[in-house]
Each structure stands twice: as structure tokens, then as C-alpha cells.
Amino acid sequence: MKFLFFPMQAHGHVNPMLPLIQELVSRGDEVVVYVTREFEAAIRNTGASPQLLDDSLALPSNLGSLPGLGGAGGQAMKKAMPFMLGLMRRSLHKTPQLVEQARAERADCVVYDPMAVWGRAAGAMLGLPAAIFQTSFGLSHSPTIKNAMRANMKGPPPPSALLAIGRLLLTSEVMHWRHGLPRLSPQSMFSTVEELNIIPVPRKYQPDAGNFDERFLFVGPSVLPRNDRGDFPLEQLEGKPVLLVSLGTTPMNMRPDFYKACFEAFRDTRWQVVMACGKSLDPATLGTAPSNVLVRQHVPQLEVLERARVFLTHGGMNSTMEGLWNGVPLAVFPQFADQPLNASRVTELGLGLTLSPQDALDPKALRESIERLDTDPGYRSRVAEFQKELREAGGPRRAADALHQFAASRRGGSPQKAA
Template structure:
């Protein structure tokens, strides 16, 4: 059986989609070594994989302003962030972690980009990219707000050229072209959605394998009495803004004002590190608030989902045919929300025009119009039919079976 190196960035929306695949690989007899931050050790080891922690901790990484979610004005901003904040930091650390070790292939997070190709080249092994959001079929940021001749863009371009040359020299690899940097790395790309849901999915070649979301029970999820969601009201709505954007108490107060008089049960996942005490007296009777809920279980019992439209949460909702009210804030969220709305499975609420009436009307629209659930069901069927983590593992097995395995042990990295 194969020995597999997995390298992921420390974010729930990137790690959770990989868990089913890792579980399947381990059960099939592969030896999996998973690299991430210490926070995820227990979750990964529970799957039977070995775990190696980066030398830096998650707080150091996520407190870096350069790693915060931001709204792209030009694709060069994203490329520079990946080169400086991810590749320059992750790759030396991984190489040190696996010194003198050999592997048969590597699975790396799509955010690592060219860095995954560097690791594959240094190890002399095939590369598989784990892609937890939409693939960019057209050039990244083709709708950019900055013109290519703007001074800021010229400076970014020069910085990208300079830093890519430095990295190539540091690791003794060829300098990539701009097209290679902005393209999708990995000889095989596992994409955790369906080709139907993927915008322009028909234009992508067979190196992109669409497996749908990787849905497995989460052993770290707390229990929750789902029957309470319909004890008092016929309809229920789940509210969650993800694990990074969930500390906005003003937004929660807006929800209280918007929904307090509706005959609907609301369940709000506020986040483990969010202090709700300052607004505890404002919580309406039709709200249940928990720091963390078993999202997969709750989604199977609600009629709509108010979300930031992160790809992971959106996919899980659609997998269970749940329509969405979406408040996209940053990163890939506007693109994900736009696709959901385009396919008729939800509505977008403008973050710049957010009032109680706007939010209330959006929820009532989705709850009152059966077409949203019907279209969510159309997408959901394609996600379920894609095969999930078993299809991902099968695709990797077939791919690796056609590759010459010539693993090279990593010597000391300076």
C-alpha cells in the first residue's frame, strides 16, 4: 500500500472536506501522514492517520494580517499573498518535518498552489490537489477592480516576479510563469463539488475530478436535540457565519430585531470563542443559541440556512437540499453565493444594505417560495451522485496506479 503525505492549511473549510478521503485511504490500507497545526491533531489521529504539526502555531498564523480574508481587487493580490504568506512559510517547515522520509504521492491544499508542486518535485512523487472551493475556469480576478496599468498593479507584478525567483532559487526549482502561478497546481485535482454546481464545469478537463462534498460524521460535534427545532413552530432556520466571521454581535442583534416576531424557530451557532453575554438579555424567545452545533445533523432538520456562503457550509446545506439566505462577506463567498442564486437555490443579501427589514424579507422569501428548496434539491442530487470521498479515493488510486513511483527521501533542508 502507498505512503501518503497530506499538507493542509489550518482552516475548517479546507480540512473538513479532506476528512472522508483520509478515512477511506486509511481503511484501504494506506499509511497517511497529515501535516497541519496542533489544533487538528486529535481530529486527524481519530481517523487513523499519523500527524505532524507545523513548527508555528495557528494563533501566530491566523493573527497575521496578511492571512486574513480580504476582498480581491486584482488577482495579483492573491498570488502575492500565497507566495509570501503560504509558500515561503509552509514549504520549508514541511520539508524539515519529513526529512529523510519517503512517500509515494502527496495531497496538498489548493491554497498552497505552486508550493505543492515544489514538494512533489523535491520528493519525486505525483501530486494531488485538494480543492475545497470552485475552480477558476477563467483567469483569477477577471472582473478585477484595479486596471492592469495602475501603479499598484505594476508594483504587485514586480513583487510577484521577485519573490517567485527567490523561492525557485531557494528550493532549486524552475521559475514558474505567471500563468503557471495563477493556474491550478497538481497533476490530479480533487474538487469537492459537482461539475453541475461548478461554474463552467464543462470546460474543465479530466484532471479535475468532481466528487461532491465529503460528508462523514464529526465525532467532535456536540449532541443536539433536533426535535426541539419543531417543538413550537412549523419552520426552522439555521444561522451560522462560519468559524472565522462569527464574532459580530451587531449582526446577531440585527437578526434578533428582524426575526423576533416571526413564527419560526431559529438556531444560531455563535462560535466557541464568541462571548454572547453582552447581548444575552436581547435574545428573543424563538432563538436557540449554542456556541457550536452539529451542523450536518441540524441541516437535515431545517427549512433554510442563513450563511456567509462559505463553500463548505454552502455545499453541506445543498447536499441536504436546504435553500440559502446568503450574506457573502469576503474571499470566495460572493462567487459561491452568486452561483447559488444563479441556479435558483437561494437569495443574496447585500452586506452594504443590511437592515432588519431586508434580512426579514429575504428569509420570508426563501421560506415562502417552494422553488428555492426545489432548486436546492436539484443541486443536492448532483452533489450526492458525485460519489463523495469514496469516489475521490478511487480516482486517486487509479491515477497513482498509472504513475511511476520513484520516491526520493528528503535530505536536510537549509
């Protein structure tokens, strides 16, 4: 079979798809993935074929330096909304050209990220079976998540976001009449449902899991070595208690105040700290790091997690699942989007704790939180139990089985629901 994949152009959206893509390739399937140049090598490493998108569909490299995006919570999300909606609007303009490229592939099935509206449109216009690969929680049937998102926003969107929504909907209407693209609505932007919806978390982790019917397949995370060690000195971690500190890859997580608090919290302690500050922040601007702190713009996260005792994270879904997959308790300092939801879920399940902005920026409170996670045996015990659930959820093999069944049944002309 031949599959077309359309991810959102961000590490937290591309990386979770890679194990499934590699699994399909290993079965002899052809897989074409539409990505910007930043992700070309990662796609080639799976054995799939990258189809390059215009770089205008990438996240702006200066996003982290825009006013208001350096804070945490709903305010950062409000500030980010106009830029994300603008990216979706630009993608609609590119969709007719992209659909013509995709038509030439003569594929059997489309798999898209709900944030990649061009993938949704391509599936509809090509008349192909279309499945969703959701990179976070299932949203459509979870009142808990919807209520939490509204509370986190703390009020209505700013005028700039409302204007961006209006422009996106207008563009959608124009592209519908000119090219037949399916219309967007405020509801469908983020909670579209297909006949098959693959969600890379275990069902136990999903809020309101009982509301999700057989169309939703909770396969747990797919963790695939990324061969991204580079020159990172993993040997320096041997025999030491390792603390990994990372707020993720997106420029919206650029927090020099937090990294400096970590310097003070763990200076001259027993911890070997590995800190990833992101490509948007020059480590030199943080000042001289303590001798027990390794600071890099990028670190090989999976390899470090294999050696870590605690993970201090922003709580992006990818990082959360990778930490728990490796049996590491989490201290979550959420910034925006689904991260507060992950922080709440991790805390509710006893897999870690949530750091308030006050505690995350207070060296004494920060150090005490990390020590608590490392020395309280309850955390490590609960994480070990949850780790079993992650590894028994089915992962890429179960997702690939479902995709094959789905594509074959739809190709036969009688839509069926995936089991």
C-alpha cells in the same frame, strides 16, 4: 499505498479533505496529514496520522479584528491579501525542513491544496506524483470566475498587497536558488494544474465546466460527521422550524452588525434560530439574545442542517455544499474570496438567493427573504433535484479510486491522465 496530504490550515480547507482521507484509511492505505495543532484531533479521528506544523502557518487569531476586515466583498479581500500572502511566504521558509520530514515517510503520492504552497514544493522536490485537492471551484480554465474575481476586487490590489506579492516572489526566488524549490509566479499561486485535480463540487455547479478536460475530476462534496456536538442542545430544535445562521469559521467573517440585525429580524417569530458567531466574537457583546435564538461560538453544523428549513450563510464552498447536501435552501450573504461566486451560482441555479449588504442588515428585508425561501415550493423542489446530483457525483470513493489509479500509473514511470 502511502499518501501525504497538505491542506491549507483553515476549517474550510481541512474539512472537505477529511472524508477522502478516511476513505483511503478504510482501504488500508497509510495517510499522513500535515496540519497545525488546531486540526490534530480531526485528523486522528479519520484514522490518519497528523504531522504537526509550526503554528506560524496557522491563520492569525486576531485577523478578524484588523481594520477593514469586518466588511463584505472585494474590500475585505483586498485587506486580507497581505496577510494571506505573508502566510504563504512564511511557509516557503519552512519548506526545506518539512521536505526532509516528508522524505522519511517514503510515500507514494502527495495530495495538496493549491493554497498550501509547501505541499506543492514538497511534491516537486521529492519527485513524487502530486495531485491537487481543490477546495473550491476549478479556477484555471474558467474565464467566468476570473472575470468575477476581478470585478469583485473593484480595482487593483492595494500597495500593501503588491508589496506582499513582491516579497513572496523574492522569497520564492531565493528558496529556489538555495534549496531547489520550484519557483512561484503570480499565475501559479492560485491556478496550478496537475495531472489529477480533484474538485469537490458536481460538474453542473462549475462555471465553464466544458473547458475542463479529463485531468479534472468533479466528485461532488464529501460530507462526514465531525462528532462536534459537544453540549449543544439539539433536542431544543425538535418540532420547530429551524433557521441556521452562520458566517463560517474564519475570523474575517466577524460581523456583529449582522448578528444584531438577525436578532431583530426573528425576535418573537415562529423560527427557532441557531446562530454561530465564530470563536473570534464573544456572544455577550451582542447583548441579550431573543428567547427563540440560540447563540454559540460554534455549533454542530451538520447535525443542525439535518433539522433546518433554511440556511443563512456566508456562502463558503464547504457550507454551501453541506447545506445543499442536506436539501436546505440557502440565503447567501457573501463576505470575500469565493463567496460572491457561490452566491451567484446558488441564485442562478434557483437553489437560494443572494442578500445584498443592505438587505442583510435590514431586519424587515432579512425576514422577508427567509420567509420567501421557506414558503416558495420552487426553491425546495430545485434543491431536492440538485441534492441527487451531489449524492451521485461519486464523492470520496470516486476520488480514492482516481488517486490509486494515478499513483500506480505514475509509480510505474509512465505518466497517465486520470479518467
